[in-house]
Amino acid sequence: MRILHTSDWHVGRTFHGHSTTEALGTVLDALVAVVRERSVDVVLVAGDVFDGATPAAEHYGVLERALSGLHEAGAVVVVTSGNHDSAARLGFQAEFARLADVHVITRPEQHDVPVTLHDEHGPVHVYGIPYLEPSLVRHRYPEAALKRHADVLGFVMDRVRVDAGQRGGRSIVVSHCFATGAAGSDVERDITAGGLDFVPLTTFDGPDYVALGHIHGRATLSDRVRYSGAPLHYSFSEADKPRGAWLVDLDAAGLGAVEWVDLPVPRRLVRLTGTLDELLLSPDYAEFEDNWVAAVLTDDVRPLDAMPRLQRRFRWCALLEHRPATTHDDGRETYGARIDQKSDVEIVAGFLEHVRNGRGPSAAEAELVDDAFAAVAAREVSR
Incomplete structure (x- = not known):
């Protein structure tokens, strides 16, 4: 069975005031092409499908087009909600979507009820764990002490392991969390009450593969526990990090080959450093004129009207920082x-x-x- 692991689409997010909707649509079209060309059986979307709890109508259109394309390409789709999603809005009409093999898992009680698929080696049970805010789920399980996100995931993973053991066969878990060992990212805005705390990697012992979301750069915590990252760059700090998805093969024994598949970057990001005159006049920067630009100005005195002047050359200049080459040390006196x-x-x-x-x-x-x-x-x- 061939699986494509993606996450953190953040449909509706802006980039320094600019819409990313069109660019994301281009990347998701490329994702559909990968599914078709590489004969992918299952696509996993590990949370934060939308960027906010109240998506605009056009954002639902982006999601509908992507899910329809994946279905038409022949893949079963399993989607879970993240901390940015409204579980109710994302899960609306989930029962109808399931009829088309698009499984949208947003309800807490669904965490240990797998989507069971089959290949020539037998069943594969996919457990989708929606983002479970402790304050909103602890009343469901009064027998457990669910104070932190780590407590909740530890509790539900115990239940997943029991269920998977009873069913037999191979298993996959999809979760949205901050697992220990994941490199932080300044683009992930924690908008939940109480925050997303760290989850020990051992929490995910057992399944053949664990598809994680929440961190926007790809990361391998172990051979079978990975983050795919976001399909777009949402911060200049991510400029040098690849965008793509994990292509995962399960064989008769469990996890087989894992391969990284690159996705296109509609407009690349670059950080340019120099004086304002250097950035405006030097031919060395001509190749960056159609990129997203973060400009770091080294002039001793902050130039007037620097941003509009930069944008006359670099239309997509989105960020400006003044970092003088000459600094003055005031010492440590008060x-x-x-x-x-x-x-x-x-x-x-x-x-x-x-x-x-x-x-x-x-x-x-x-x-x-x-x-x-x-x-x-x-x-x-x-x-």
Whole structure:
């Protein structure tokens, strides 16, 4: 049986104010092509299908097109909800979708009721574990102490192992969590009450393969426990990380070959560093003019109107940071200690030097400061 493991589509997410809907649609079309070309039997989507709990109508259209394409390509689809999804909205009409072999698992009680598939070697039981917020599920199982997400997953995995042992055959688990050993990602916004805590890797002992979601970069925690990451880059910190999915083969004994399949990157991300004039004028940067650009300006003083000027050359410049090449070390003294026994004029000069990264007032500015304080002193004397 051949399985394609993907996750964290985040349909509806924006990238620095820009819609990602069209780009994501392109990537999901490529995912459908992989299913068709590589004869994939099952597609797993491990949570965070949508980016928020109230998707817009066009976002449902993206999901419908993707699921229809996967079904038409011949794959069974198993989808679970993540912490960004509304379980109720994602699971709406799940019973109808199941008739087309699209299994959308969002209800807590479904965690130990597998989708059972068959190949020439026998049954394969796919256990979809929706994101289970402890505060929302602990009342269902009063016999267990479910304080943290790790407690909940430990509890439900025990139930999964019991059920899988009774059924026999091979098994797969799909879960959305932060497993120990996963590299963090600044693009994952934790919007749940209480947060997603760490889940020990040993929690997932037993199944032949565990398809994880929540981390946006691919990661291999063990041969059989992996993150596929998101299909799009949602942060400049992810710029150098590949986008794709895991192609997993199960044989008669369980886990067989695992292969990474790259997906297209509609618009690449790049971080450019230099002065504003260098970025605007140097021919070395011409190749990046159609990329998403994060510009790091090294000018000693922050240039005026830098972003619109950059966007005239780099249309997709989305992020601007000022990081001067020359920095001023103020030492470790407190502000009070630094200004002790200094005149008002010296304090102002020091402030200007600090905010300008070492460049103090010009002669004309110093004269203005002197005049200002002289006027204040004159008013004080005349009172």
